Amino acid sequence: MTRRRKKVRRARKPQKPRKAAPSARRDPLDKFISTGARALDLNIQRAWLPAVRTHLRVTLEHGARVTDFALADDAEPAPVYEA
Helix, strand or coil: CCCCCCCCCCCCCCCCCCCCCCHHHHHHHHHHHHHHHHHHHCCHHHHHHHHHHHHHHHHHHHHHHHHHCCCCCCCCCCCCCCC
């Protein structure tokens, strides 16, 4: 009678996490935020960075809409009314 050996499964080596692509890893606004914070001597906590990034992105989108609006060459600024 021959004995059959049981196949022993070897544990797989844990795979190293794949590095994300540089564009997926950091938002381009992150460097802008950190540089601006250093210039203004602001300390922004990491927990607040997503909110700061979102608000900055919205502000930049609004500014882009204003600058993209075409005006006629003879357009005059609105008069200033004071109460």
